[in-house]
Amino acid sequence: LGSVGVLLAIPAWCWLPSPDTTGISEQGQVLDDKPPSRLFLKLMLVVYFCAGxxxxxxxxxxxxxxxxxxxxxxxxxxxFLILGVFAAPACIFWDLISRKTGILNALLLAFIVHAMGIVLPVIGHTLWFALLSAALYGFTFVGIVSIVLTMAGRFYPTKPAKLMGMLTMSYGVPQIVAPTIAGYLAAATGHYDASLLMASGFVMFGSLVILAIKKWASKDVDLLESTS
Structure with missing residues (x-):
């Protein structure tokens, strides 16, 4: 499979378009960066840390x-197969949800459903609970990433990587620490319930921080929605 991936990467790389550095959209509009406030940025870094x-x-x-x-x-x-099947179309669906409800409302919804998906195996130990957990988890984790990166692109249309890099670092740090903590908890208890509750708790805390953004950084939220 790795060899097939390498072979497919060659034409994909060749067909990759050159980055657009003109600062003008396809409709002829001049793209202007509209950086968020420091408060919004700090809170969003916490949100994405919890997501990670x-x-x-x-x-x-x-x-x-x-x-x-x-x-x-x-x-x-x-x-794991069910997880992948539901993750595949998630970007499309969450983009549609964002357009209907607003990008921050969509992110809040994704966090809540994500937390539910994570904790389901603790609530019930049947196959249906496990598969539903995998489906909700796959559908939402991709959605969260796509929504947040879209948000970065709206604030920095000429150089989205400026914010994406900071957010990705915040998302990546817990991915180093969390599995170690979860492994110790599983070894101590003989099951993964405590680890899943901890993960779901972090995601729910992230949901509360999103609500804080909506309340305390409303100007940034309005700016974000105006650039859609």
């Missing part, structure tokens, strides 16, 4: 979580 924490525990251990339950032995690969 919630993402990585399920991503790392989802197969083990399923296989660790006697009645679900042999179903771990099925759960």
């Amino acid at each position: 924490f919630g993402f990585v525990i399920s991503a790392t251990y989802i197969v083990a979580i399923v296989e660790n339950q006697d009645e679900l032995r042999g179903q771990g690969e099925m759960a």
